[in-house]
Amino acid sequence: HFPRHLKWQKNEITFRIINYTPDLKKADVDRAIRTALNVWADVTPLTFRKLHEGTADIMISFGSREHGDYNPFDGPNGLLAHAYPPGPGLGGDTHFDEDERWTKDSSAYNLFMVAAHELGHALGMSHSSDPGALMYPIYQYITGFPLSEDDIEGIQALYGPNPNSKKVKPRPVAPTKCDPDLSFDAVTELRGETIVFKDRYYWRLHPQMPEPDLVVIKSTWPFLPNKVDAAYENPEKDQVIMFSGVKMWALNGYTLVDGYPKYIHKLGLPKSIRKVDAAVHIKDTGKTLLFADEQYWSYDEATGTMDRKYPRSIEDDFPGMNDEFDAVAYHYGQLYFFHENLQYEYSYNARKVIRIQRSNSILSC
Amino acid sequence: LPLTPANGDKRLLAERYLKRFYGLPAGLQGRQRSADAFQTQLKEMQKFFKLKITGTLDDDTMQLMEQARCGVPDVGEYN
Numbered sequence: 001h002f003p004r005h006l007k008w009q010k011n012e013i014t015f016r017i018i019n020y021t022p023d024l025k026k027a028d029v030d031r032a033i034r035t036a037l038n039v040w041a042d043v044t045p046l047t048f049r050k051l052h053e054g055t056a057d058i059m060i061s062f063g064s065r066e067h068g069d070y071n072p073f074d075g076p077n078g079l080l081a082h083a084y085p086p087g088p089g090l091g092g093d094t095h096f097d098e099d100e101r102w103t104k105d106s107s108a109y110n111l112f113m114v115a116a117h118e119l120g121h122a123l124g125m126s127h128s129s130d131p132g133a134l135m136y137p138i139y140q141y142i143t144g145f146p147l148s149e150d151d152i153e154g155i156q157a158l159y160g161p162n163p164n165s166k167k168v169k170p171r172p173v174a175p176t177k178c179d180p181d182l183s184f185d186a187v188t189e190l191r192g193e194t195i196v197f198k199d200r201y202y203w204r205l206h207p208q209m210p211e212p213d214l215v216v217i218k219s220t221w222p223f224l225p226n227k228v229d230a231a232y233e234n235p236e237k238d239q240v241i242m243f244s245g246v247k248m249w250a251l252n253g254y255t256l257v258d259g260y261p262k263y264i265h266k267l268g269l270p271k272s273i274r275k276v277d278a279a280v281h282i283k284d285t286g287k288t289l290l291f292a293d294e295q296y297w298s299y300d301e302a303t304g305t306m307d308r309k310y311p312r313s314i315e316d317d318f319p320g321m322n323d324e325f326d327a328v329a330y331h332y333g334q335l336y337f338f339h340e341n342l343q344y345e346y347s348y349n350a351r352k353v354i355r356i357q358r359s360n361s362i363l364s365c
Numbered sequence: 366l367p368l369t370p371a372n373g374d375k376r377l378l379a380e381r382y383l384k385r386f387y388g389l390p391a392g393l394q395g396r397q398r399s400a401d402a403f404q405t406q407l408k409e410m411q412k413f414f415k416l417k418i419t420g421t422l423d424d425d426t427m428q429l430m431e432q433a434r435c436g437v438p439d440v441g442e443y444n
Contacts, residue, residue, distance in 0.1 A: 071436065082436030109433070119436055127439045129413050137386075139433040210424055211417040 006085040007124040008057065008092075009172045010356040011045050016056035023102040024111065024181040033060060036115035039134075039145070040123055042161040043152050058092040058122045068292055074217035080139055083121035092122045106141045106222035109260045114139065116146050124158050125151070131214050132174035132201070142171075142200070143226070146338075149173055169326050174214060175200055176364040180358065183340045186278070186361070187327040188231035190240050191253065194329070196362060200226040203363060213365050224249060225360070230327070232279040232288055234301055243276040267299055268306030279337065282348070291325050318346065320353045375422050382430045383407060386438045413439050 003131060015037065020029050037048040067070040073079050076099050082251035083094040094115070120135050128135040133150040147155075148171040175182060175198045186197040194205040196212070202220075203212040217224055230243040240251045248264050250257035265271055269290065278291040287307070288299040295311035314321060318337075327338040335346040338359050345355040358365065380403065383389035387406040404420040411418045416425050 016375065073436070076435050079436040080433055114435075121435075121437050127435070129415065137434045137437070137439055138429070139435075165389075199406055206424075211415075213425065213428075214415075310435075 001124055001154065001158065002085040002126045004122070005158065006087060006091075010087045011159070012047050012049060013058060013092075013123075014049050014051050014056040015058040015060060016051040016054070018059055018061040020109065021062045021098060021102050021111075024104065029092075029102075029103055029111065032112040033115050033119075036112055036119050036262055039116045039147060040119060040155060040321070041162070043147065043162055043165070045161075045163055046123070046159055049078075057086075058094055058119070060094045061095075062096045062098040064097060067092075067095060069095065071095075074102075074256075075099045080109055080116045083118040085121060085126075086124050094122050096117045101171060106218070106295055109139065110141050110169045113141055120151065120155070123155065126152050128154070130174055131216065132171055139217045141222055141361075142218050145169055145171065147171065155244065172199060175199060177203065177212065177214070177360055177363040179360070181341050182358075182360045184338050184359055185338075186228045186231040186242070187237070187329045187338060188240055188242075188279075189233040189329075194362070195231070195240075197228040197231065197327075202228075221249075221251065221252060221256075228278040230276040232281045232289075234281055234288070235283065236286075236301070236335075243279060246274055248276075253356070267297075269297060278325040278328040280330050282330055284333075289328070291328060293324060299361070319351060321346065370435060373397060378430060379403075379407065379422050379427070383410060385436070386410070387440055388438065 017029065017033060020026050040046060041048060042138045042208055064073055065075070068213060071082060079097060081094070081096045081102055084090050084092060086092050096102070096114065097105050102111040103109065104111070117134055125135050127137045128150050129146060130136060130150045133148045134146045135151055135154065152170050165243070184196055188195050192207065196203040196205065197217070200217055201214055202217055203214055205212045217228065224242060225244040228242050228244055231240060233240045238252060239257060242249045242251065242287065243264060246264055247261040251259045263282055264273065264276055267290070269292070273292045276290050279288060281288045281301070286301050288301055290297045290299060291314065294314055296308040296314055297310045321337055321344060323339045325337050325339055329336040333348055335348050337344040337346055341359050343359045343361060344353050345357070347354050380389065383392055383403065383406040387410050389406040390400055390402060407426070408420045411426060415440050416429065417423070
């Protein structure tokens, strides 16, 4: 909350859209604002009434640079919007930077996402330091219901819950990297960085950066699903392949390679496999190992075919490793198998486990 | 020593960011006090974003400052 817990002293709040951005149709702006208000109305007793003239509690406008409140915008990118906490006059007013390109989708700044965040301010919410929260100050594009537990707790502390509460499913809070029970969904390299996937987030580890960055998957790759099951990098092709359910996506840096997503069965996996648990590319052999349930396959990247005599049993070929895996990585002759909160360092040549650590030791915990 | 242009740009961007979002006082101040305030506010920003608290303009901090964001300050009174 803002200092002094500023809030509206009534439950029916009025709003007025003073002007419109030329980037979108009027109806699309109306819809984005109304949907953004409904996000907050779903979890509180607040209702929102639109005014077409006069002064409303929340006056919404688009402006560029200095736009009348001595709180100028800065041209494209940087600052996207701002809003004032509840109060008379400027209080509750919400301004969007007209120099941004506003969209309905993820191709530029999504007006609904930014409006939902700003209207949170207009109702009394300050910034959250939880990267999974709508009130996190950095722009991120996500799909689905945008409020996290943190947002809901915050707004309900001001206004209480919705008495006719529709069941809303808040987004889970962001994972904490040093949680001793932390497990991972997938691990891959990406142009010298290590990317660790967990739920709808990933950590980005750069060899020169002391602290990993936590980022929402959709804010980097909006076309990917909210959860990645497995991933690997093929450095020769400069591609990262991500798996989710029966589909896979090939990325060249941040762009989707033409022809993707494809079904995982195109790799030669049997139709009975509905999900790849883990994938790892062994640079020395040019082979990619794909793990699903208790078996694994070997895919030859050079010929684009699955090697014969596969699948093979994980237990037979990796003595000491008899569990299914969440993720696998390969560095300098060692395989790193991740299973729940443990990481098994495995010598590929000696075929034995040489060290067991917590999974999150990779995140400097 | 004079700052190199690159470092100067970084510092300028960071000062603007901290003034806007973390209440770094603007205006003339003693050299020592100004550096102290800068470092204190920088640490506060690093703490808010769960970055490593170094009090220096490291790559992680700079990268975050360059991202698109909301114009409402992260801490303090909003007048």
